[in-house]
Amino acid sequence: MTSRALRRIARRGFLTITALILVVTTSANPASAHWNGTGQDIASIHMYPFSYNSTWQTPMNKALANWNATSSPANFYKNSNSGSTITVKSYSNTWYGNYQRCGGMCMYVRLNSRTINRDASNFSNFVTSTLVHEFGHALNLAHNSGTSIMNTSRNRNSMTKPQSHDVADVNAYY
Structure with missing residues (x-):
């Protein structure tokens, strides 16, 4: 023209x-928002009570507490009537954790004991970081490359809490 x-x-x-x-x-x-829209309908998310030995249970409980302590509407809690589950098992896949939506109020989270045991130098932090990340997906967060629990390249041995960017994204979404 x-x-x-x-x-x-x-x-x-x-x-x-x-x-x-x-x-x-x-x-x-x-x-700056990084949403994927495949998470839960509300930020108050219940799951069936998980029971593992203290090596796993303690960092898993810490993951719930780390999201619940943020200034976001995130509220993860255990409820024996929930269909949402967290499973720790050895999978042949290469991932550490996997989130799957099974409905607006239902999720399945899987932790891969094979890859976590293989790669963790600080086991407790690695488990907490992985589960906090998967809970981020439940809160509709997508992967990103910033200083974020949703960064797939983060140091899982040291980053165990949602970062300010993650909290801001959850607040903006809900």
């Missing part, structure tokens, strides 16, 4: 309207 044609269109106001539409449509969600 020639510059003369562009000037004619601009005089008619088309470019101004197009620019306004672009501004309105691109500012609807915060640019």
Whole structure:
């Protein structure tokens, strides 16, 4: 298109309207938000009580406490009537943890004991970090590359709590 044609269109106001539409449509969600929309419908999430030896139980309970201690609506709690489960088992897959939605109020979280035992230098922190990350998916958070529990390259031996970016994303979503 020639510059003369562009000037004619601009005089008619088309470019101004197009620019306004672009501004309105691109500012609807915060640019920093990392949501995947595959999590639970509400941030108060119950799960069937899990029972493992203290090597696993203690860091798993800490993962619940770490989300519950944030300034977000996240509330993870155990309820014997829940269909949501956390399973620790040796899987042949390469992942450490896996979140799966089974409904708006139901989730399955799996922790891979094979890969966690193989790669953890601080076992307790590694388990807590992995489960806090999977709970992030339950809260509709997607992977990202920032300073975040949702960063797949984070140091699982030291990062065990949701970071400020994670909390802000949960607050913005719910």
